Amino acid sequence: MKPKLRLPSVLKPHSLGFQLLSRSLLVLAVILLFIGIFQYVVMREFLFKNKAETMQNQLLSVPRDVLANPDGIPEGNGRGRGPMFFLPDMTLAVIDLQGNITNMSNWPNSGTPPKLPQSVYDEALKKKMRLNYKITRDDQGNEQLVVLQQLDMRGRVLGVVQLSTSTAPLNDVAVRQLFTFISLSLLAMILGLLSFIPVMRRTLVPLSKIVDTVGRIDAGSLDERLPARQGQMEVDRLALSFNGMLERLEASFAAEKEAKEQMRRFIADASHELRTPLTSIHGFLEVLLRGAMNQPNRLHKALTSMHSESERINKLVRDLLLLAKMDRAPIMEMHEGALDRLIKEMEPQLRLLAGNREVALRMDAGTVCLYDADKMKQVVLNLFHNAVQHTDPEKGRIAIALTAVEGRIELSVTDNGAGIPEEHLPYVFDRFYRSESSRTRKAGGAGLGLSITRSIVEAHGGTIRAESRVGEGSVFAVSLPDPPPS
Numbered sequence: 001m002k003p004k005l006r007l008p009s010v011l012k013p014h015s016l017g018f019q020l021l022s023r024s025l026l027v028l029a030v031i032l033l034f035i036g037i038f039q040y041v042v043m044r045e046f047l048f049k050n051k052a053e054t055m056q057n058q059l060l061s062v063p064r065d066v067l068a069n070p071d072g073i074p075e076g077n078g079r080g081r082g083p084m085f086f087l088p089d090m091t092l093a094v095i096d097l098q099g100n101i102t103n104m105s106n107w108p109n110s111g112t113p114p115k116l117p118q119s120v121y122d123e124a125l126k127k128k129m130r131l132n133y134k135i136t137r138d139d140q141g142n143e144q145l146v147v148l149q150q151l152d153m154r155g156r157v158l159g160v161v162q163l164s165t166s167t168a169p170l171n172d173v174a175v176r177q178l179f180t181f182i183s184l185s186l187l188a189m190i191l192g193l194l195s196f197i198p199v200m201r202r203t204l205v206p207l208s209k210i211v212d213t214v215g216r217i218d219a220g221s222l223d224e225r226l227p228a229r230q231g232q233m234e235v236d237r238l239a240l241s242f243n244g245m246l247e248r249l250e251a252s253f254a255a256e257k258e259a260k261e262q263m264r265r266f267i268a269d270a271s272h273e274l275r276t277p278l279t280s281i282h283g284f285l286e287v288l289l290r291g292a293m294n295q296p297n298r299l300h301k302a303l304t305s306m307h308s309e310s311e312r313i314n315k316l317v318r319d320l321l322l323l324a325k326m327d328r329a330p331i332m333e334m335h336e337g338a339l340d341r342l343i344k345e346m347e348p349q350l351r352l353l354a355g356n357r358e359v360a361l362r363m364d365a366g367t368v369c370l371y372d373a374d375k376m377k378q379v380v381l382n383l384f385h386n387a388v389q390h391t392d393p394e395k396g397r398i399a400i401a402l403t404a405v406e407g408r409i410e411l412s413v414t415d416n417g418a419g420i421p422e423e424h425l426p427y428v429f430d431r432f433y434r435s436e437s438s439r440t441r442k443a444g445g446a447g448l449g450l451s452i453t454r455s456i457v458e459a460h461g462g463t464i465r466a467e468s469r470v471g472e473g474s475v476f477a478v479s480l481p482d483p484p485p486s
Contacts (some may be wrong), residue, residue, distance in 0.1 A: 047173055338366060415473045
């Protein structure tokens with residue numbers, strides 16, 4: 001089998017290179033066509049004018065007395081013999097004031113002078129030395145160039161002298177010039193086509209690179225980026241747009257992957273948290289069914305433990321429902337008020353939760369912001385309860401500070417507990433996350449308190465952060481915006 005002839009990609013009919021090449025050549029061809037037509041018209045007019053000036057000079061060189069006596073000079077027998085001029089390829093005639101034409105080049109094959117309208121002759125009588133020529137056709141239909149010159153003698157106008165010649169030679173020169181121009185234009189277009197193909201191919205290299213790079217990109221290689229500095233403004237803008245789209249896709253895929261991973265962890269942690277109390281309740285029920293229900297002491301202990309575990313389940317479900325509401329569309333009853341007054345109202349409850357731990361309050365007066373009172377109480381209780389869980393019951397110290405900074409209200413809860421390792425700090429607000437390496441419950445809770453706190457703070461338009469050093473304690477800081485000016 002003969003190998004198939006493969007055209008360069010630039011010459012494929014539907015390629016961008018072919019369209020650019022064909023349209024460029026079409027525009028060039030139209031421009032050259034207009035230039036050729038314009039050149040032909042201008043050249044033809046130039047040749048006619050130049051020939052007319054030459055013919056006028058010839059007319060001016062003929063003696064006026066000879067032209068003024070077209071009837072001729074007497075011969076030996078007394079009859080007149082008209083003068084006869086030999087002008088190759090031309091005809092000479094005199095038109096008197098009455099419009100009579102006298103052919104003064106009356107030799108064999110000299111041709112007949114063309115006759116113009118009388119109005120043209122009348123106009124020529126008014127022009128003395130100005131160049132006056134017309135294009136007309138003779139009796140045979142041949143195009144003629146006619147030069148008219150006023151004939152005067154001793155200040156008296158006698159008529160008009162007419163010199164005419166065929167325009168065929170002049171037209172031939174103009175046509176040959178046009179044919180030469182067209183031939184050179186076609187040759188230039190062919191050479192341009194041959195040289196334009198590699199130039200176009202090289203010009204489209206950046207676009208081909210983009211196509212190849214995009215072809216390699218899939219869901220697993222979104223980190224690929226297109227070269228954005230190739231010296232072509234449009235291609236660079238296209239590459240930058242593609243790179244921006246890839247960055248957004250990569251971020252979207254990463255967010256989706258993270259969401260799936262969080263959902264997987266959430267389901268696993270929720271299952272773990274629910275399984276433990278349910279297993280405990282199931283175990284106590286088995287003990288009761290085996291006869292412990294007839295023993296008052298064991299029955300009371302079993303019912304007390306089952307009640308405690310059911311409370312844990314209820315609290316877990318309430319927390320999960322609250323988080324779901326905060327994620328979906330948090331309903332906040334925001335009112336402007338002094339946050340320090342709210343915390344002072346909570347002080348007895350906080351000291352009761354702290355037990356023997358030292359509690360210090362340091363609050364600036366007039367810390368006004370927009371907040372939901374119930375939700376903000378939950379934030380303070382969650383942070384304070386977290387500090388209570390991680391500090392020594394006797395030597396623990398917990399400080400609550402409320403300060404007003406530029407455009408913000410800062411609320412911080414500081415403790416002197418064991419601290420959080422640095423590697424755990426980025427995850428302390430994740431759901432079901434506990435910094436202990438084991439899943440023991442010595443610190444209590446399911447790991448949802450800080451997640452709920454962050455959701456509430458973000459619903460208020462604020463931020464929360466954690467700072468800690470192992471062995472020195474932790475600081476949880478909430479930043480809330482000032483109320484907008486009324």
